[in-house]
């Protein structure tokens with residue numbers, strides 16, 4: 001009697017366990033996945049339309065390639081890749097555009113708006129702003145001789161944005177290596193991904209206010225000639241918005257010069273130089289400085305990983321009609 005009730009108990013527990021396991025399995029395998037063919041039937045010319053818009057913008061201004069890659073990064077790190085960064089202030093929205101790392105710094109919003117307007121003409125209400133950001137980043141890379149990759153699609157747009165989350169989750173240019181590593185780790189990205197992604201500082205510009213601290217620090221971690229050159233257009237007081245290239249050699253092409261600069265202590269931001277200053281990422285920086293091919297292929301993989309951060313899928317969120325406002 002005792003024996004049989006114990007057997008029953010075991011069986012019922014085993015059944016419960018099996019059901020729980022199956023539900024768990026279902027919930028992980030049924031989590032909607034992004035797919036590179038998402039718009040193949042829904043909007044066959046969507047991707048070409050985006051590419052044309054991005055090519056046009058980059059040919060007008062090379063720096064735009066940098067700005068668009070950064071926009072996707074600043075989107076994905078805050079609430080996931082959901083186009084939250086594009087929303088402007090509204091009664092229930094505190095725009096991420098005004099968060100410290102973005103204000104007066106993030107750019108390219110109008111390029112995304114115009115790509116979206118073109119796509120809306122051919123497939124109204126179909127292609128999300130979050131996907132346009134992801135495709136734009138890839139097309140921007142290609143436009144300046146960077147790597148290409150297959151963009152996964154099917155992200156939907158948020159109905160919320162958060163200035164305070166943006167200030168919490170975006171990295172600062174004064175952060176330590178450990179802190180940068182843990183920030184990226186929190187988003188599912190490894191230290192190697194972080195170094196590869198920072199390689200996008202092979203493009204674009206930074207404002208004096210972002211690198212003043214480093215060039216006047218008189219530390220040993222900066223090339224003396226480099227810091228005196230930078231001081232000419234970045235005084236101790238004033239000139240906050242004066243620009244300098246993040247990669248002093250080839251600011252308009254996607255190559256591995258950024259890493260070569262770090263080996264020579266010519267990283268512009270503190271957060272650049274910490275990647276090569278005796279810590280555990282030194283070997284990755286050296287490797288990328290020797291092998292542009294490894295850098296490019298790691299960069300492509302890391303961008304795909306970054307594009308996978310917490311997307312809204314299925315019926316979550318919405319497809320915005322205009323990227324700067326919720327429907």
Ligand code: HEM
Pocket residue numbers: 063065066067069070073104105106107171172173174180194197198200201203204205206207208210246269271
């Ligand atoms: C590792 C932590 C990072 C920090 C602390 C950081 C910080 C910065 C800062 C301070 C600027 C200059 C902003 C200004 O002065 O207006 C900048 C520019 C830029 N960042 Fe980063 N960044 C990081 C990682 C990344 C990643 C992961 C990407 C892309 C995947 C990226 C892409 C860019 C690009 C392309 C620019 C130039 C933008 C332009 O010229 O418009 N950064 N970053």
Ligand SMILES: [Ca+2]
Pocket residue numbers: 074075076077078079080081082083084085
């Ligand atoms: Ca976001």
Ligand SMILES: [Ca+2]
Pocket residue numbers: 202203247249250251252253254255256257258
């Ligand atoms: Ca470069």
